[in-house]
Amino acid sequence: VSAPVITVDGPSGSGKGTISQIVATKLGYHLLDSGALYRLTALSVIKNNIDITDVDAVSKAALALDVVFEPQVDGEQKVLLKGEDVGVQLRLDETSAMASQVAAIPEVREALLVRQKQFRQEPGLVADGRDMGTVVFPDAEHKVFLTASPEIRAERRHKQLIEKGVDANISHLLKSIIDRDERDRTRTVAPLVPAEGAVVIDSSNLTIDEVVQQILDFIGFSG
Numbered sequence: 001v002s003a004p005v006i007t008v009d010g011p012s013g014s015g016k017g018t019i020s021q022i023v024a025t026k027l028g029y030h031l032l033d034s035g036a037l038y039r040l041t042a043l044s045v046i047k048n049n050i051d052i053t054d055v056d057a058v059s060k061a062a063l064a065l066d067v068v069f070e071p072q073v074d075g076e077q078k079v080l081l082k083g084e085d086v087g088v089q090l091r092l093d094e095t096s097a098m099a100s101q102v103a104a105i106p107e108v109r110e111a112l113l114v115r116q117k118q119f120r121q122e123p124g125l126v127a128d129g130r131d132m133g134t135v136v137f138p139d140a141e142h143k144v145f146l147t148a149s150p151e152i153r154a155e156r157r158h159k160q161l162i163e164k165g166v167d168a169n170i171s172h173l174l175k176s177i178i179d180r181d182e183r184d185r186t187r188t189v190a191p192l193v194p195a196e197g198a199v200v201i202d203s204s205n206l207t208i209d210e211v212v213q214q215i216l217d218f219i220g221f222s223g
């Protein structure tokens, strides 16, 4: 018998990262931020000057990722690539754009599959991504699909960047969100679609706490 899994899939800016972290902490579950694996692969491609059209080399980079996730007391995770803290580099625009390109390569997804499944450990796992409920953990107990309008997601991202002191243009962000959604949704491998049986939550007009509560209600957790 394998450990229980709650999958949380959705587009970027839907809040699934933050929400998955909170839900995992409340339940005392492990957390899989699968997007980080695609971002790490992207970073490795960039750092090693790997040609993105060289499928063999890119999938080898995915297989060979030397990464450690260190959970912090606040529920955040420190990400170490070859021992280097790459938290900031992972979130750069360049990395995000490269991540959705490497994620469209079937061989890369295959290479990351085993690694993702290894996160399923007692007492349970919250897995956040695009295809957690459809491909990686199709037998998950509970599946959530989190959405929000592109405008709201662009606003959230804008606010995040401004808070970090990064200059950002909202219409530019909106365009890049729409482009990335389009790529993620229409790709042939593991496109972004709600899994069968998933509860769909639109977070556009909900606070983080409200979404967390809806998920906890959905899985029947009263703590």
Ligand code: C5P
Residues within 6 Å of the ligand: 012, 034, 035, 036, 038, 039, 096, 099, 100, 101, 103, 104, 128, 129, 130, 131, 132, 180, 184
């Ligand atoms: O979730 P996050 O924005 O960090 O993911 C970065 C990119 O990785 C996404 O744009 C998507 O293309 C890809 N991804 C994926 N499958 C997942 C998680 C992320 O294809 N399960």
